[in-house]
Amino acid sequence: MNTTLTLRLTKNEVTTLVELLSLGSLVAEHNHNPSFDAKLNAVNELEDKVFEHLLCEGHHDMIEFSEDEQAHTVTTQFQQSSWFMECYNEFRQEAFWEELVIRLADRDLARRIGQEKWEAMSEEDRRAQTVDIERTYWSEVEVNGVDHFHLIHPTGLG
Numbered sequence: 001m002n003t004t005l006t007l008r009l010t011k012n013e014v015t016t017l018v019e020l021l022s023l024g025s026l027v028a029e030h031n032h033n034p035s036f037d038a039k040l041n042a043v044n045e046l047e048d049k050v051f052e053h054l055l056c057e058g059h060h061d062m063i064e065f066s067e068d069e070q071a072h073t074v075t076t077q078f079q080q081s082s083w084f085m086e087c088y089n090e091f092r093q094e095a096f097w098e099e100l101v102i103r104l105a106d107r108d109l110a111r112r113i114g115q116e117k118w119e120a121m122s123e124e125d126r127r128a129q130t131v132d133i134e135r136t137y138w139s140e141v142e143v144n145g146v147d148h149f150h151l152i153h154p155t156g157l158g
Contacts, residue, residue, distance in 0.1 A: 014054065014059065014062075015062070015082070017050070018050075018051070018054065018059075018062050018063070018074060018078070018082075019082050019083060019084040020084075021046075021047045021050060021051070022047075022074055022079075022082075022084045023084040023087060023088055024043065024047075025043060025044065025047050026084075026088045027088070027091070028040050028043050044071070047072075048071045048072050051063045051071075051072030051073070051074075052065075052072045054072075055072055060075075061075065061077070061078065062074060062075060062078045063075065063078075097141055100137075100141070101134050101137040101138055101141065102130075102134065104133075104137050105130035105133040105134045105137060106118070106126060106130065108130070108133050109126065109129055109130050109133065113129075
């Protein structure tokens with residue numbers, strides 16, 4: 001079933017659409033699970049279709065065709081002047097620190113109560129049990145980043 005979609009967008013709305021498509025693609029491409037390949041391909045094809053249309057409509061300041069990628073992409077100038085890369089980079093930073101803090105807190109909780117009990121807990125219960133641990137790690141990374149983290153191998157393993 002083919003559906004035709006006609007939109008009348010202002011220049012600002014077109015810019016926002018391009019930023020959202022670009023941001024969505026960047027985030028989706030971080031998923032390396034092969035079961036998502038088909039969906040990622042569909043996202044990339046839709047992005048290319050919209051970008052191709054915009055290029056044909058004269059939006060050369062935003063869109064270009066990349067011979068290397070054989071796809072329509074945002075121009076370097078557009079990428080540097082829009083918010084989506086800053087948003088993406090901030091997202092990656094926040095996701096990294098949050099994941100690090102949660103994993104460290106979970107590790108500490110599992111060591112304290114035992115792996116078997118930890119695995120039997122719900123995610124909600126784990127988060128409730130690790131609030132103070134997470135707070136401690138957040139205080140550390142906000143001040144020092146990873147500067148005070150060191151890898152210590154168990155005796156005989158490194």
